[in-house]
Every structure is written in C-alpha cells, then in structure tokens.
Amino acid sequence: MVVRRLESLGLIIGPLLFALSPLFWIDGHYGVTGGLLIAIATVPWVYGLIGEYNALRPRFPLLSGLWMLLVLIGMFGTVAFGLQGVFESVFGITEFRSLATFDIYPLPVAIVLILAGPLFPVALLSLGAMHWWTGLTPRWSAVLLVFAAAAFPVARISRSVPVAFIADLVMLAAFCVLAWFAWHRRDEESI
Numbered sequence: 001m002v003v004r005r006l007e008s009l010g011l012i013i014g015p016l017l018f019a020l021s022p023l024f025w026i027d028g029h030y031g032v033t034g035g036l037l038i039a040i041a042t043v044p045w046v047y048g049l050i051g052e053y054n055a056l057r058p059r060f061p062l063l064s065g066l067w068m069l070l071v072l073i074g075m076f077g078t079v080a081f082g083l084q085g086v087f088e089s090v091f092g093i094t095e096f097r098s099l100a101t102f103d104i105y106p107l108p109v110a111i112v113l114i115l116a117g118p119l120f121p122v123a124l125l126s127l128g129a130m131h132w133w134t135g136l137t138p139r140w141s142a143v144l145l146v147f148a149a150a151a152f153p154v155a156r157i158s159r160s161v162p163v164a165f166i167a168d169l170v171m172l173a174a175f176c177v178l179a180w181f182a183w184h185r186r187d188e189e190s191i
Contacts, residue, residue, distance in 0.1 A: 004182065007051025011179035012172075014045025019168035021082075028159030030085025038082030042075045048175075051182055052127065059134050067126045074120025080112045081156075124149030131178075136185070141177040148174040 018041040024034035049071050056064040087093070093101075102109040128145035131137045148171040155167035 004051055004185065007048045008179040008183040010044035010046075010048030010051070011175045011182060012048075014041045014043070014048060015168070015172040015175040017041035018045070019165070019172045022155075022161045022164040022168060025159075025161050025164070026089070028161075029088065030082060032086050032089045035082040035085030035087075035089070039079045039086070042079050042082075046071065046075050048179070048182075049127075052178070055136055055182070055185065056130050056134065060130060063126075063130065067123060067130065070119050070123035070126065073116050074118075074123045077113060077116030077118070078120050081117055084113070118153065121149045121152045124152065137178060137181040141174070141181070144170070144174040144177060 017037050021030065021034040021037040021041070024031055024037065026034075030038060050068075053064055053068045053071075056067070060067075102113075125146055128142045128149060131145065132139055132142035148167070151167035151170055155164040158164070
C-alpha cells in the first residue's frame with residue numbers, strides 16, 4: 001500500500017515539474033532550468049506509471065507490457081529533448097547551429113528525437129484507452145487523459161509558452177485524477 005501511494009504521488013509530482021518547465025523557456029526554447037525540469041520530471045512520472053502498469057497488467061498482459069515499453073522509449077525521448085535544451089544553453093548553441101549539427105548526425109537524431117519523442121504522447125493515448133476499457137477510472141478521466149495526450153505535441157510544436165502551459169495544466173489535471181483513483185484503489189483492484 002505504501003508503494004502504491006508513492007506511485008500515486010509520482011503521477012502528480014512528475015507532471016507538476018513538467019508543467020513548470022514552460023515558465024522557464026527562453027524564446028520558445030527549454031533553456032537550462034526548463035530542460036532540467038523536463039528531464040527530472042520523468043523519474044517520478046515513470047515511477048507512477050509503473051503503478052498503472054501493475055494495475056493494468058492482469059487485465060491486458062501483453063498490451064500493458066507493450067505500453068510500458070512505449071512509456072520507457074517515450075520518456076527517453078523526453079529526457080533527450082530536455083537535455084538538448086540544457087546543453088544548447090550551457091554551450092551557447094543557437095537553434096540554427098543546433099539544427100545544422102543534427103544534419104551531420106541524422107540517424108542518432110532520428111532515433112533519439114524524431115522517433116522516441118513522439119512515443120510518449122502515443123503511450124498516453126494508449127493509457128487513456130486502457131483506462132476507458134477497464135474502468136479503473138471513470139470514462140471522463142480517460143477522455144481527459146486522451147485530450148492531454150493530444151495537446152502535448154501541439155504545445156511543443158507551437159513553442160508558445162501560453163499554449164504549452166495550458167496543455168501542461170491539462171496534463172497535470174488528468175494525472176491528478178489518475179493519481180486520486182490510484183491512491184484509493186483497493187489491493188484487489190490492482191490484481
């Protein structure tokens with residue numbers, strides 16, 4: 001029960017740290033503080049999502065395992081994007097120079113940023129769908145999670161602080177609801 005409660009807190013702390021990151025963006029870029037918040041947010045967030053995996057695994061053994069793989073790859077991409085912002089700022093690299101460097105290393109950039117990054121919202125969409133089907137949470141909370149997953153890439157592509165902040169607040173709300181139900185989930189519901 002203690003671990004489940006800690007996992008529930010991870011579902012709040014991770015998205016909360018992530019939601020703070022746009023406040024530190026510099027001209028649409030993560031910067032040191034924003035990038036660091038994004039990278040650090042993934043640790044409690046993944047910890048919380050492991051709790052959701054444990055709750056979903058008895059109902060969807062194969063699907064939940066594949067979903068967790070998507071989560072881990074997507075979070076890897078999330079950390080990479082956050083650290084990209086940190087290193088661009090630390091080394092004073094402009095967006096133009098950063099993108100030009102990506103041309104030199106197309107395969108690593110494709111794997112780390114272009115393929116891994118978008119898998120996180122896909123994992124969130126999948127989580128919403130699994131919650132819809134299982135009834136672990138009310139259907140309205142699954143819809144909120146799907147909406148947050150769809151808003152996530154829009155916010156990042158737009159590079160608009162207000163859009164990102166609103167999208168991240170929707171994400172935080174979705175995960176607070178998820179955490180609430182995970183916190184109050186009885187042990188037999190997780191099995």
